[in-house]
Amino acid sequence: MIKVWDYLREYEKEKNEIHEAIEQVLTSGWLILGQQVKDFESSFAAYCGVSYGVGVNSGTDALFLALKAIGVGSGDEVITVSNTAVPTVSAIVSTGAVPRFVDIDPRTYLMDTDLLEGAINKNTKCILPVHLYGQCVNMGKLTALAEKHGIPVLEDCAQSHGAEYQGKRAGAMSALAAFSFYPTKILGGYGDGGMVVTDDESIYKKLLRLRFYGMEKTYYALEHGYNSRLDELHAAILLKKLDHLNEYINRRRALAAIYDEMLADTPLTLPFRDPDGRHAFYLYVCRHARRDAIIAKLAEHNISVNVSYPWPIHTMEGYRSLGYAAGDFPHTEAAAKEIFSLPMYPGLDTAAQLQVIERLKEILKQL
Numbered sequence: 001m002i003k004v005w006d007y008l009r010e011y012e013k014e015k016n017e018i019h020e021a022i023e024q025v026l027t028s029g030w031l032i033l034g035q036q037v038k039d040f041e042s043s044f045a046a047y048c049g050v051s052y053g054v055g056v057n058s059g060t061d062a063l064f065l066a067l068k069a070i071g072v073g074s075g076d077e078v079i080t081v082s083n084t085a086v087p088t089v090s091a092i093v094s095t096g097a098v099p100r101f102v103d104i105d106p107r108t109y110l111m112d113t114d115l116l117e118g119a120i121n122k123n124t125k126c127i128l129p130v131h132l133y134g135q136c137v138n139m140g141k142l143t144a145l146a147e148k149h150g151i152p153v154l155e156d157c158a159q160s161h162g163a164e165y166q167g168k169r170a171g172a173m174s175a176l177a178a179f180s181f182y183p184t185k186i187l188g189g190y191g192d193g194g195m196v197v198t199d200d201e202s203i204y205k206k207l208l209r210l211r212f213y214g215m216e217k218t219y220y221a222l223e224h225g226y227n228s229r230l231d232e233l234h235a236a237i238l239l240k241k242l243d244h245l246n247e248y249i250n251r252r253r254a255l256a257a258i259y260d261e262m263l264a265d266t267p268l269t270l271p272f273r274d275p276d277g278r279h280a281f282y283l284y285v286c287r288h289a290r291r292d293a294i295i296a297k298l299a300e301h302n303i304s305v306n307v308s309y310p311w312p313i314h315t316m317e318g319y320r321s322l323g324y325a326a327g328d329f330p331h332t333e334a335a336a337k338e339i340f341s342l343p344m345y346p347g348l349d350t351a352a353q354l355q356v357i358e359r360l361k362e363i364l365k366q367l
């Protein structure tokens, strides 16, 4: 069986470091919001190229608390895309605000920044670009427009640790940014985790309160807050893994280059490379009109692939109340029917990758 994602080979390689990290926490006498969280927050923020990081318990909470920290709430609108993970949208809805979608660029499957201006109105409180699959949204255009209208930008970086745009890392191109450390992510833990990064000290301080019941001092709430803390254990593990992040990304990019080269002469549409960006290849997303038949055939050969995402959010029952209908975002809806991603993770060995490529080529010839 060749899985679309697997962590076991990586774990085998890093086992000693991970166990050391766990042991260090368990014998420290301090389990919540201690030195490991502080060290991981400052190290990860520095990796991104910003000043502050606040560890929270998931990427979803990172988005939700980031929106709360800039005052997004009832009556506000947040511009984002329908081709994203449900949590991007659920975080907006949880604040009481309304997501306003724009369609995607059919080459990148990311927010089409040419459509942004038409979606901005007096209620727009935030623009939320999603750097999906390891590639960044066209931030040049987006930032210029956000500045012109005085609207803060929150980047959803759950899938783009270490990705770059015009030389800047994801997370360093806006007022604040949300990351997930869910196990499958480019920097993934062995459980849930997330972080908000920012250069703004007052947003940073607000986030420290929001994740800790609204408190600065124990037992005294300065404002309404939540409980959303990154565990010491996960922080200690992630701190070790952060040392390998560039290695992980280089391996992903090397795997992508092999796919690019060996699948170039097939009818698949391969991932577009924005010349202004550096793709971190969280996913290697291909496109073909007979996607479902290809997936079924690959499964017969014990090769699993992934579809991110099969259903645009505006067409889901859970978000019907937003008032959108099928047909509203043609590029998003067309891509959802045709995209799929091939196995991609640092522990994927070349022999397994070549097997995927060989089978896929055979299937494509027989279609």
Ligand SMILES: Cc1ncc(COP(=O)(O)O)c(C=O)c1O
Residues within 6 Å of the ligand: 058, 059, 060, 061, 084, 085, 087, 088, 130, 132, 156, 158, 159, 180, 181, 182, 192, 193, 194
């Ligand atoms: C684009 C995107 N945003 C947000 C999230 C939410 O992250 P988490 O699963 O850590 O809550 C995810 C991950 O599932 C994601 O892929």
